Amino acid sequence: MAIGDSWNDLQLIQAVGLGVAMGNGNEDIKKATDWITDTNEQDGVAKAITRYLLV
Numbered sequence: 366m367a368i369g370d371s372w373n374d375l376q377l378i379q380a381v382g383l384g385v386a387m388g389n390g391n392e393d394i395k396k397a398t399d400w401i402t403d404t405n406e407q408d409g410v411a412k413a414i415t416r417y418l419l420v
Contacts, residue, residue, distance in 0.1 A: 366417055368402070368410055369394060385413045 366383040367374065370390030375397060378384035384398035387409050395401050402416075403409035 366413070368413055369398075370405075383417060385417075 366385060367377045367381040368385045368387065369375070369378050370387035371394060372391065375394060378386075378394065378398055383400070386395040386398040386401045387403075387405055388401055388407065389404040389409075390401075400413070400416075402413040
């Protein structure tokens with residue numbers, strides 16, 4: 366899983382099995398991912414980790 370919000374994250378997001386965009390991220394990055402989590406101010410990374418890695 367890779368979590369990102371900007372162009373510098375795109376290559377990593379495309380290389381992994383599960384790409385997650387931050388809710389406050391770039392719209393093009395959101396289109397390239399499998400799931401969009403909440404914003405950084407709403408604990409988006411923690412929610413993605415809980416949803417996909419702590420199951």
